[in-house]
Amino acid sequence: MPEADTQGEKDFHLDVPASTAGFFLKGSGSYDWGMQNRLARIFRPETGRTVMLAFDHGYFQGPTTGLERVDVSIAPLGPYADALMLTRGMLRTSIPSSHQGGVVMRASGGPSILKDLSNERIAIDIDDAVRMNVHALAVQVFVGGEYETQSVENMTRLVSAGYRYGMPVLGVTAVGKELTRDARYLGLATRMCAELGAQIVKTYYVDEGFERVTAGCPVPIVMAGGKKLPELDALTMAYRAVSEGAAGVDMGRNIFQSEAPAAMIQAVAAVVHGGSSPAEAHELYRELVEGRALAQTS
Numbered sequence: 001m002p003e004a005d006t007q008g009e010k011d012f013h014l015d016v017p018a019s020t021a022g023f024f025l026k027g028s029g030s031y032d033w034g035m036q037n038r039l040a041r042i043f044r045p046e047t048g049r050t051v052m053l054a055f056d057h058g059y060f061q062g063p064t065t066g067l068e069r070v071d072v073s074i075a076p077l078g079p080y081a082d083a084l085m086l087t088r089g090m091l092r093t094s095i096p097s098s099h100q101g102g103v104v105m106r107a108s109g110g111p112s113i114l115k116d117l118s119n120e121r122i123a124i125d126i127d128d129a130v131r132m133n134v135h136a137l138a139v140q141v142f143v144g145g146e147y148e149t150q151s152v153e154n155m156t157r158l159v160s161a162g163y164r165y166g167m168p169v170l171g172v173t174a175v176g177k178e179l180t181r182d183a184r185y186l187g188l189a190t191r192m193c194a195e196l197g198a199q200i201v202k203t204y205y206v207d208e209g210f211e212r213v214t215a216g217c218p219v220p221i222v223m224a225g226g227k228k229l230p231e232l233d234a235l236t237m238a239y240r241a242v243s244e245g246a247a248g249v250d251m252g253r254n255i256f257q258s259e260a261p262a263a264m265i266q267a268v269a270a271v272v273h274g275g276s277s278p279a280e281a282h283e284l285y286r287e288l289v290e291g292r293a294l295a296q297t298s
């Protein structure tokens with residue numbers, strides 16, 4: 001038997017109402033504690049935003065330029081990212097298990113670039129994701145693609161599995177060569193992902209109407225990077241996306257194919273979390289490259 005608790009006066013803070021604080025992320029207030037906690041490992045509670053580093057490209061296109069040796073080129077970027085988006089093969093082989101940030105795991109796959117990419121299946125058992133302490137599962141959704149329904153079903157099955165474990169699902173709106181990348185299409189694809197249960201949606205930035213895409217999606221949208229652009233252009237795109245309602249970015253090639261990936265991811269974070277303008281963030285990038293500024297980790 002423990003000893004009786006007779007020490008001093010108890011303080012129930014009778015003058016302080018019990019906390020009924022909501023959750024900081026759009027659309028996420030009704031989730032269970034575990035799912036909210038996982039989301040808070042991906043999105044920073046202070047800003048409600050994330051800088052996610054995507055390097056899952058090898059799952060359909062092999063050793064992509066910049067990803068030839070993930071252990072050498074990507075693992076050192078881990079401390080600068082809020083979350084890593086990767087495959088389970090790369091997590092287990094190339095990322096130290098001491099990694100402290102979020103982990104978003106690619107959970108669909110199948111076809112290579114030699115085939116129709118929309119013919120994906122679920123590529124992971126949720127038990128394995130839980131075993132790896134993953135914080136969200138990412139699944140590609142090919143709205144308008146040949147295997148549209150199959151890819152949507154991949155997502156809905158993962159969403160249902162995710163609710164059993166408090167595991168959020170990131171729906172990735174794929175844009176095939178034959179699909180128009182405009183606000184009307186992205187509004188359709190992102191809204192479908194959210195309506196069918198995705199807790200986060202990833203999509204591309206478009207110059208016209210992106211704010212309508214984010215406004216029409218009831219869960220956080222993160223901006224995909226796309227093909228490599230000059231650094232200032234990529235920072236400008238990230239700036240516009242967050243200014244127009246994105247809850248951060250999930251960028252790959254524009255970071256790991258930059259001449260200075262560590263400097264670039266810090267410049268992106270300055271835009272996403274620090275409110276820097278593209279010009280200010282680009283100046284930070286130059287300073288870091290030239291060794292005139294100190295590196296910042298989260």
Ligand code: 5RP
Nearest residue numbers: 054172224225226251252253
């Ligand atoms: C598409 C993905 C990739 O992770 C992502 O698009 C790659 O990032 P980037 O386009 O910025 O290089 O989800 O399958």
